[in-house]
Amino acid sequence: MSPLFPSRRTTLRTLAGIGTAALGASACGPGAEATTAKGLRMGAEWESHARTFMSWPALESVWEEDLPYVREDIARVARAIAEYEYVVMLARPEQRKAAQKACGSDVEVISLAVDDLWARDTVPVFVEQDGDVVGIDLNFNGWGNKQEHTNDARVGRSLLPEYGIPRRKAPLVAEGGSFETDGEGTLLITESSIVNDNRNRGKSRDQIESELKRTLGVEKVIWLAGVRGEDITDAHVDSLVRFTAPGVVLLDRAVPGMPADSWSRSADQAKAVLGEAKDARGRSFEVVDLPQPDPDRIRGEGDDFVSTYTNFYVANDAVFLPEFGDRKADRRAQSILREHFPERDVVPVRIDTIASGGGGIHCSTHDQPGKPVD
Template identity: 30%
Template sequence: MNLIILTLLAVISTSCDEKEQYPDDTMTETLYRMPEESEMHEGTWLQWPHQYQYGTAYRNSLDATWVEMTKALVTSEKVHIVAYNEAEKNRITHLLSNSGIPINNVDFKLYKTDDVWVRDNGPIYVRDKSGKLVIEDWGFNGWGNKTDEDSGELIESANCNKIPAKIAADQGRTLIDLNSTMINEGGSVEVDGHGTLMACKSSILNSNRNLGMTQQQAEAIFKKYLGVTHFIWLDGQAGLDLTDQHIDGFARFGNASTIVTMEQEDLLDFDVKQSDINTLYAAKNKNGEAFHFVKVPLTQHNVKKTDGKDLGYKGSYINYYIANNKVLVPNYNDPNDAVANQIIQKLYPTRTVVGIDVRNLYANGGMIHCVTQQQPAD
């Protein structure tokens, strides 16, 4: 009899724990709010490419893109560069010096990283109820424990997953450890700063990230930790790419009333499902108001790397980054670079659009937004 009672108590306790971890959305209190990207920044975080994971050819092919980003950003805000070690810091400093880039607005942190995708593994800065800036450390497992296409080995992610905690410790900020709560890459979610979140289910509600998590549970977590109460969910496509289709490659909040995306034909070309296009175009904000859409074309031609290798697919301009007085837009040495830059410039008239050559980066699956992370102003 005692054994039966203890077993029942254990079941009840487990049930209570699950309810506490994944509360019903209607019962969840909002504790933090994530500022929208266009709000004032203290700085931008970059993880500089290195040779310790994929070799010197990989590193050298990407250096120029990081130099261009740094050059554009230093006149806008601080640039926080994560360098793998002291030798890499010296190498990067030399690169910046040779390009005539002043480093008075640059600082370095020496942290080991696995790769460059700071949007996905880096710190998520949010404000608590008093307005204080704190860092959230969401779990990162290499986009669902993916394997590298070339080597066939598991993509290493342990170093990158430690970056938010290291930054919080260095800055003396409160760290909200969400590693056991949710695996969530920064590129998976778009927030408008006014209570709406947009995401693809495929990169969040996926057994390779959050086994068994329901949409209701995910919404409760996002409500509590990002301050959102309204959700635009696209299905996405698991297995389509390394990320299982991050939203920030094809749809972004331009501002509180605007979604930046593409025409239907280009979205289909970018492997967005018709049903998701229909959902996106019908999206409304938390007040039930329809969004205004700004549509930017894909590149006219398939993207070619700087060495001439044809990647076999077109490039997206949606994955741009909003800095204080600049907007960094992916460029591909394509006729539509100028078209895209002009459209995005009209959306941000008080900022200057700077085209950044991302051809070699794009070969590895990402663009500007994927490799930048904002630190809001205190």
């Protein structure tokens, strides 16, 4: 399987600057706390879902000869999730029938122009305001204009009217994979992915924090350094650290003995920050390592391959995570997730081609909060 360009984890070594400076829980800028929106809440992923949105990859220019194989992966993920909750697949009109055949009758495929499969980033982030669901359009710009996104930039304004969901345009540029929340007012985010001129030129971290609080209804923003310029997302938090409950997070960790790189250093920095931080309710964090598989034991290959289990997806009654072919590591990751989600099934899914493009199951799914669709 050949490396893809552009891809979700293409090394962009021509871009200046790899940011791993020590960052911590933010001391709010002037007036930042006062901007927290009243009656607005961003829920946690483990809360009830009405449905899961996904997108059918459309562009041969992105996936080249791997397009048929990544479509097989996406269909496999959709079918697995559809065993537990309603799945809606967005597909270009001319590709809808093929997508429906691949996904099966338990998945609803609707005609809506998309470019690529990364629904986590292109579908609006959902918040609740006074009991109603609102879609926050984050002005997707192809992760800083690194990939074609003409149709993906319009997903918010095209999708939400189909479901009667109000759309609100955010005052900043970001992606859904940028955010991780406990549903109780705490937001984790990497500075590299949003305090970045390719998304929010001229905006300071304090300004962005104030806008996040006002837009998402969060109370406490905890800033992690991330890694600037080495992958197309500039290091989304959903491949680094994830909540399993308020005050409890799983942190991506490399195999012991592997040479230190910017990714492992960003994980070390995140662990240090979380070890000192308090959440929005004043709790300390329990940080649990979620070890990666051994790169010599996995099926995947290529410089862009993302072998992290932290990009799991929590659906109604189930948790979906990748299995990479390192049986010991796969079983260990499944065991850790069972400990943290004891009332849910833990479902491993093979996603080798998705991972080769720099993403995972969480990147390819987007949950809509609400009562489950029958």
